[in-house]
Amino acid sequence: MAFITATDLSLGYDTQVVAKNISFSVSKGDYLCIVGENGSGKSTLMKTLLHLREPISGQIKTGDGLRKNEIGYLPQQTIVQKDFPASVREIVLSGCQARCGISPFYSREDKALAKENMERMGITDLADRCYRELSGGQQQRVLLARALCATRKVLLLDEPVAGLDPVVTTQMYDLIEGLNKEGITIIMISHDIQAAVKYASHILHIGDRIFFGTKEEYLESEVGRFFIMQQRGGEKNG
Amino acid sequence: MDKLIMYMQYPFVRYALIVGVLIALCSSLLGVTLVLKRFSFIGDGLSHVAFGAMAVAAVLQLTNEMALILPVTVISAVLLLRTGQNAKIKGDAAIAMISVAALAFGYLIMNIFSTSSNLSGDVCSTLFGSTSILTLTPGEVWLCTILSIAIVIIFILFYNKIFAVTFDEDFARAVGTNAGAYNLMIAVIIAVIIVLAMNLVGSLLISALVIFPALSAMRLFNNFRAVTVCSAVLSVIGAFLGIIISILAGTPVGSTIVAVDVAVFLICYITGCVKGGIGR
Numbered sequence: 001m002a003f004i005t006a007t008d009l010s011l012g013y014d015t016q017v018v019a020k021n022i023s024f025s026v027s028k029g030d031y032l033c034i035v036g037e038n039g040s041g042k043s044t045l046m047k048t049l050l051h052l053r054e055p056i057s058g059q060i061k062t063g064d065g066l067r068k069n070e071i072g073y074l075p076q077q078t079i080v081q082k083d084f085p086a087s088v089r090e091i092v093l094s095g096c097q098a099r100c101g102i103s104p105f106y107s108r109e110d111k112a113l114a115k116e117n118m119e120r121m122g123i124t125d126l127a128d129r130c131y132r133e134l135s136g137g138q139q140q141r142v143l144l145a146r147a148l149c150a151t152r153k154v155l156l157l158d159e160p161v162a163g164l165d166p167v168v169t170t171q172m173y174d175l176i177e178g179l180n181k182e183g184i185t186i187i188m189i190s191h192d193i194q195a196a197v198k199y200a201s202h203i204l205h206i207g208d209r210i211f212f213g214t215k216e217e218y219l220e221s222e223v224g225r226f227f228i229m230q231q232r233g234g235e236k237n238g
Numbered sequence: 239m240d241k242l243i244m245y246m247q248y249p250f251v252r253y254a255l256i257v258g259v260l261i262a263l264c265s266s267l268l269g270v271t272l273v274l275k276r277f278s279f280i281g282d283g284l285s286h287v288a289f290g291a292m293a294v295a296a297v298l299q300l301t302n303e304m305a306l307i308l309p310v311t312v313i314s315a316v317l318l319l320r321t322g323q324n325a326k327i328k329g330d331a332a333i334a335m336i337s338v339a340a341l342a343f344g345y346l347i348m349n350i351f352s353t354s355s356n357l358s359g360d361v362c363s364t365l366f367g368s369t370s371i372l373t374l375t376p377g378e379v380w381l382c383t384i385l386s387i388a389i390v391i392i393f394i395l396f397y398n399k400i401f402a403v404t405f406d407e408d409f410a411r412a413v414g415t416n417a418g419a420y421n422l423m424i425a426v427i428i429a430v431i432i433v434l435a436m437n438l439v440g441s442l443l444i445s446a447l448v449i450f451p452a453l454s455a456m457r458l459f460n461n462f463r464a465v466t467v468c469s470a471v472l473s474v475i476g477a478f479l480g481i482i483i484s485i486l487a488g489t490p491v492g493s494t495i496v497a498v499d500v501a502v503f504l505i506c507y508i509t510g511c512v513k514g515g516i517g518r
Contacts, residue, residue, distance in 0.1 A: 047408075050408075050411075050412040051412070052408060052411055052412060068414070069412070069413050069414030071412065071413075072413075073408070073409050073412040073413070075406065075408050075409055078406070079276075080274060080275065080276065080404075080405075081405065081406065084274060084405060084462075085274075085456050085459060085460055085461060085462060085465045086401070086405060086461055086462045087460065087461035087462070089461075090401065090461055090462050090463070091405065093398075094398070094401060094402040094405060094406075094409075094410075095409075095413075097398065097399065097402045097410065097413060097415050098413035098414045098415065100398075104394075104395040104396060104397070104398065104399075105398065106398060128461075129460075130460030130461065133460070146409070147409075150413045156412075
């Protein structure tokens with residue numbers, strides 16, 4: 001039984017379908033990259049996996065001991081967060097909100113967990129700094145630490161390297177790879193096809209044509225070869 | 239000073255101080271959340287709705303105006319905060335629309351069905367705060383005290399959830415926090431505060447009570463808890479000084495409080511600049 005099994009998903013807003021016939025499954029320890037052109041429905045798929053919106057048709061099943069809200073989420077930054085007066089500690093601790101249930105305050109274990117995850121992400125010395133003063137890479141580490149407080153099993157990352165410079169981008173990918181080796185399942189949306197084929201174990205390509213399989217299968221497939229070639233061409237022209 | 243002690247002998251001055259300080263405290267607590275959620279103007283919009291409702295209540299000659307004003311304002315607050323998510327008319331436009339429409343209709347109704355001989359006086363006092371803060375009955379003071387304590391307790395109990403929902407609603411919902419319910423709670427509380435605060439500063443100046451303390455505190459502090467506490471302290475000081483000055487100098491209560499809040503903001507802004515300049 002896989003962690004997450006999606007069958008025949010159709011996604012969209014109201015009645016407008018942006019992606020259909022998506023089927024895939026994610027098992028424990030997988031590193032799945034979701035790739036595709038802009039507007040192909042990657043973010044909508046992520047919101048559906050998080051149960052923030054309902055699919056138009058098809059279904060998502062969680063299994064293998066994974067509960068619905070045991071998914072850690074690293075969202076893209078919103079405007080609200082850019083000037084939000086909050087310390088790193090407060091933000092990481094807010095990842096524990098599901099653990100404390102109806103209790104209004106965070107317990108000692110929650111605080112210990114937050115501390116542990118800040119150490120894991122190497123941001124302990126930033127704990128009292130203000131989130132808005134941090135660099136892009138540091139902010140992503142904070143949000144990653146928060147996501148780790150919410151889960152020990154699955155992380156969903158929405159373009160985790162958007163807006164980061166090449167050095168920080170590599171550090172970020174290494175960090176995520178490390179978490180994957182520790183046994184955390186990764187599902188990542190990415191624009192960066194090179195990194196996707198370098199790090200991922202499985203690829204889900206959505207768009208006009210849907211592909212799901214292991215990285216090796218993707219590199220052999222027509223969809224994959226065409227998309228990689230197109231991206232390279234785009235980079236050269238740009 | 240002697241004059242002040244003399245005034246403090248009168249119960250109506252003490253009532254005004256108690257109610258003013260409590261309302262300022264409550265409005266500043268939620269102010270931080272509203273400013274950060276980009277809903278600074280909701281206080282303004284809702285107070286105009288309350289003004290419209292008050293006009294209708296006056297025309298219908300209801301003995302208990304609150305029975306109409308409170309539910310109408312609460313419903314508007316819920317509708318306005320909901321539009322933030324996915325509506326055809328976006329948050330700020332919706333607030334502006336409801337706010338001016340309620341203001342216009344309120345004045346229109348008061349004008350057509352006027353029962354009072356001093357219409358412009360009535361309108362002016364509802365818009366800019368009346369002297370009614372100085373004519374409070376003990377019953378109203380108790381009601382205000384109980385509601386304020388309830389709001390403070392709710393805020394403390396749900397402080398962590400309010401922070402989580404304000405900072406990142408999608409994340410909160412993804413890990414199973416019922417963000418919709420907390421948004422609803424914030425909407426209801428803000429509506430109650432605004433109806434209470436209409437007595438104090440009038441419906442045109444309410445936004446000042448909500449946003450100035452929050453913005454002042456944000457100049458000085460870098461974490462959410464300190465900003466919230468500081469905003470509450472500044473708001474209480476502003477209301478207290480404002481009421482005292484207005485009594486001593488004979489100025490209108492509402493505008494004096496707002497003027498003090500503006501002055502506090504300027505001081506905080508300059509302090510923030512100086513601090514930031516040295517820090518960097």
